[in-house]
Amino acid sequence: MIQWRKSSYSQGLENSDCVEVANLPELIGIRDSKAPNTGHLxxxxxxxxxxxxRLKQDQPGL
Structure with missing residues (x-):
């Protein structure tokens, strides 16, 4: 079973927009936390x- 975890930037808010990540065999999975059944990258x-x-470079506050 894949263990998905929310971004630490979601701050545990139930309705916050965020991504989830998972360690997969030799890969990293990324999916939308609000639509987890639509697939993942x-x-x-x-x-x-x-x-x-790159995201951190484009977002000075991160």
Whole structure:
């Protein structure tokens, strides 16, 4: 069974918009927490790291 966890930026709010991530075999899964049954995106750990780096560069407050 896949263990999904919410972003720490959701601050535990039930109705907050956020993503969920999961460690999959050799991949990282990403999905919309409000629509978990619509599928998920998978990235390699290296690509996921690049994505997070880019998001942090584009969002100075993160």
């Amino acid at each position: 998978t990235l390699t750990p290296a690509t996921f790291t690049l994505l997070l780096t």
